[in-house]
Amino acid sequence: MHELAITEQIAKIAIKHGEKNKASQITDLYLVIGELSTVIDDSVQFYWDLITENTLCEGSKLHFKRIPAVFRCLDCSKEYHLVQGELTPCPHCKSSKMDILQGKEFHLDSINIL
Amino acid sequence: MVKNVSVVEKIHSANDQLAAEIRQRLDSVSVFSINIMASPGAGKTSLIERTLQELTPLHEIAVIDGDVATSIDADRAAIAGATAVQINTGGQCHIDANMLRLAINELDLENFDLLLVENVGNLICPASFKLGTHKNILIASIPEGDDKPYKYPAMYQDVDALIINKIDLLPYVDFDMAYFKKGVQLLNPDLVTFPLSCRTGEGIQAWITWLTGLINNPKTA
Ligand SMILES: Nc1nc2c(ncn2[C@@H]2O[C@H](COP(=O)(O)OP(=O)(O)OP(=O)(O)O)[C@@H](O)[C@H]2O)c(=O)[nH]1
Numbered sequence: 326m327h328e329l330a331i332t333e334q335i336a337k338i339a340i341k342h343g344e345k346n347k348a349s350q351i352t353d354l355y356l357v358i359g360e361l362s363t364v365i366d367d368s369v370q371f372y373w374d375l376i377t378e379n380t381l382c383e384g385s386k387l388h389f390k391r392i393p394a395v396f397r398c399l400d401c402s403k404e405y406h407l408v409q410g411e412l413t414p415c416p417h418c419k420s421s422k423m424d425i426l427q428g429k430e431f432h433l434d435s436i437n438i439l
Numbered sequence: 440m441v442k443n444v445s446v447v448e449k450i451h452s453a454n455d456q457l458a459a460e461i462r463q464r465l466d467s468v469s470v471f472s473i474n475i476m477a478s479p480g481a482g483k484t485s486l487i488e489r490t491l492q493e494l495t496p497l498h499e500i501a502v503i504d505g506d507v508a509t510s511i512d513a514d515r516a517a518i519a520g521a522t523a524v525q526i527n528t529g530g531q532c533h534i535d536a537n538m539l540r541l542a543i544n545e546l547d548l549e550n551f552d553l554l555l556v557e558n559v560g561n562l563i564c565p566a567s568f569k570l571g572t573h574k575n576i577l578i579a580s581i582p583e584g585d586d587k588p589y590k591y592p593a594m595y596q597d598v599d600a601l602i603i604n605k606i607d608l609l610p611y612v613d614f615d616m617a618y619f620k621k622g623v624q625l626l627n628p629d630l631v632t633f634p635l636s637c638r639t640g641e642g643i644q645a646w647i648t649w650l651t652g653l654i655n656n657p658k659t660a
């Protein structure tokens with residue numbers, strides 16, 4: 326059910342910006358999703374089609390730009406990633422202190438309108 | 440002609456805005472609030488019962504219980520001495536700020552000094568819906584296994600305190616505490632942690648002491 330709540334929020338934001346720009350239709354939505362943020366897979370398009378019937382977004386397509394998680398080790402300053410989706414200590418020096426440089430993004434970047 | 444319009448708006452912005460309003464409202468009447476998250480059955484309601492048992496003589500406590508359908512947990516909180524409000528999320532796997540706002544409207548807030556919110560049992564969704572509560576608490580329980588921090592990093596990253604419940608079961612299950620804590624340390628260094636058992640009462644006092652300190656002086660910690 327998580328997808329339903331998320332898609333409702335996406336639709337609200339898109340419609341608000343569509344109306345502001347006097348759109349007759351919203352055709353595409355470009356979302357940016359960090360690897361560490363909400364779990365979202367292609368099943369949201371299914372919810373999307375359901376909840377956007379009879380709205381500005383009817384028939385529109387969701388596009389996902391996925392941002393990989395990047396960590397920076399606070400001890401050796403090297404950068405590293407998740408290994409098979411799991412977080413590990415720094416592969417270079419085994420330190421567990423790190424900053425998250427990216428991967429927590431979750432926003433609607435732009436929309437295409439007619 | 441297709442035209443591309445820049446939006447750049449966080450998906451959760453509406454929820455975050457409501458959460459900020461809830462926080463203001465709570466602060467205006469000096470109610471300290473915590474949001475308790477965990478997987479199903481980890482012991483959220485049991486911890487609330489224990490907390491009520493210790494603190495009802497000293498504080499005026501309200502409990503808001505989020506559940507997909509029943510009111511069993513709110514009933515348990517009421518029996519344990521709290522003023523309890525049930526949120527039925529109607530299938531949603533988390534409480535969002537709007538649901539909490541509506542539940543708070545049913546309380547005479549100024550009569551309380553502590554609000555405990557039991558979120559829906561789930562380790563994924565509640566992490567991304569802020570509620571405006573002062574502290575977010577996660578309960579892990581021994582039978583769930585020691586790999587949860589690795590599998591649900593978002594949940595472990597953003598919480599303010601971690602309770603490790605059901606330590607009375609440690610002798611009976613394979614739970615590698617060192618491996619578990621290493622995962623926690625990766626995600627949330629120096630996270631304040633309370634190993635305890637709601638069944639035997641072991642460790643409860645440390646939790647109560649921490650919580651009481653915050654109710655009386657929310658600026659510390
Ligand atoms: N052995 C043991 N059992 C516990 C402990 N704490 C809770 N339990 C049991 O675990 C089960 C679930 O506890 P609840 O407090 O209902 O868990 P919950 O997280 O509120 O569950 P949901 O609201 O359904 O997600 C109950 O049978 C409790 O008696 C503990 O410290 N030790």
Ligand SMILES: [Mg+2]
Pocket residue numbers: 483484485512557
């Ligand atoms: Mg419960």
Ligand SMILES: [Zn+2]
Pocket residue numbers: 398399400401402403415416417418419420
């Ligand atoms: Zn390193």
